[in-house]
Amino acid sequence: xxxxxxxxLKKYRWQFSGMVAWTLQRVTGILLLLYLLLHxxxxxxxxxxxxxxxxxxxxxxxxxxxxxxxxxLGVVVLHAFNGIRITLVDLGIGVGKQRxxxxxxxxxxxxxxxxxxxxxxxxFAVLKVR
Amino acid sequence: MSWNALEWYFQRxxxxxxxxxxxxxxxxxxxxxxxxxxxxxxxxxxxxxxxxPVWRAIDIGFLVVALFHGLNGVRNIILxxxxxxxxxxxxxxxxxxxxxxxxxxxxxxxxSRL
Numbered sequence: 001x002x003x004x005x006x007x008x009l010k011k012y013r014w015q016f017s018g019m020v021a022w023t024l025q026r027v028t029g030i031l032l033l034l035y036l037l038l039h040x041x042x043x044x045x046x047x048x049x050x051x052x053x054x055x056x057x058x059x060x061x062x063x064x065x066x067x068x069x070x071x072x073l074g075v076v077v078l079h080a081f082n083g084i085r086i087t088l089v090d091l092g093i094g095v096g097k098q099r100x101x102x103x104x105x106x107x108x109x110x111x112x113x114x115x116x117x118x119x120x121x122x123x124f125a126v127l128k129v130r
Numbered sequence: 131m132s133w134n135a136l137e138w139y140f141q142r143x144x145x146x147x148x149x150x151x152x153x154x155x156x157x158x159x160x161x162x163x164x165x166x167x168x169x170x171x172x173x174x175x176x177x178x179x180x181x182x183p184v185w186r187a188i189d190i191g192f193l194v195v196a197l198f199h200g201l202n203g204v205r206n207i208i209l210x211x212x213x214x215x216x217x218x219x220x221x222x223x224x225x226x227x228x229x230x231x232x233x234x235x236x237x238x239x240x241x242s243r244l
Contacts, residue, residue: 050172
């Protein structure tokens with residue numbers, strides 16, 4: 001019984017993490033498009049002059065929104081590096097090694113770039129280190 | 131080349147472009163100078179950059195590429211559902227193009243007074 005469950009799990013393991021990666025790309029993509037809607041809305045205040053724009057952007061300079069911005073960076077990085085993995089597999093690079101590519105490119109390289117971008121925001125914009 | 135093949139190709143090309151443009155955008159708006167690293171982005175900072183026509187063109191091109199990639203991604207999600215007839219797909223195409231044009235217009239006219 002357990003061995004047959006194990007065999008089924010082993011057979012469908014990539015299909016499962018492939019499904020996670022596929023869902024991840026769609027969910028992060030929609031989040032980024034919603035963010036772009038908010039972003040263009042804020043930027044459109046530029047046409048109302050300096051006072052209106054600086055008031056609108058001041059909200060997003062608070063430590064709370066800077067923390068959300070770190071989250072945004074995480075969503076961008078996940079989408080970008082998972083996109084690189086998808087493109088490589090589409091080009092025939094790493095076919096049959098999708099799982100390794102998911103862990104090395106999407107998670108590994110993504111995490112490195114995320115940390116490189118998130119640490120300065122955390123230090124200078126959230127904790128206000130001089 | 132069929133539209134579906136072209137669409138697939140453009141989604142990858144725009145994805146690659148966005149990787150470059152977005153990295154530059156993050157650097158220029160968040161990391162380049164000490165005030166930006168503190169999160170003090172102001173009208174003045176953006177106005178002095180966007181008054182340069184090259185930067186203005188890059189920003190507008192960036193928005194158009196991002197909107198194509200994002201709305202085409204939404205189209206892929208809708209079509210993956212797989213239950214739409216030809217007429218419904220045509221309606222989706224028209225709706226997404228309209229959304230994209232309005233969205234780009236709002237973004238581009240933001241620079242009208244700079």
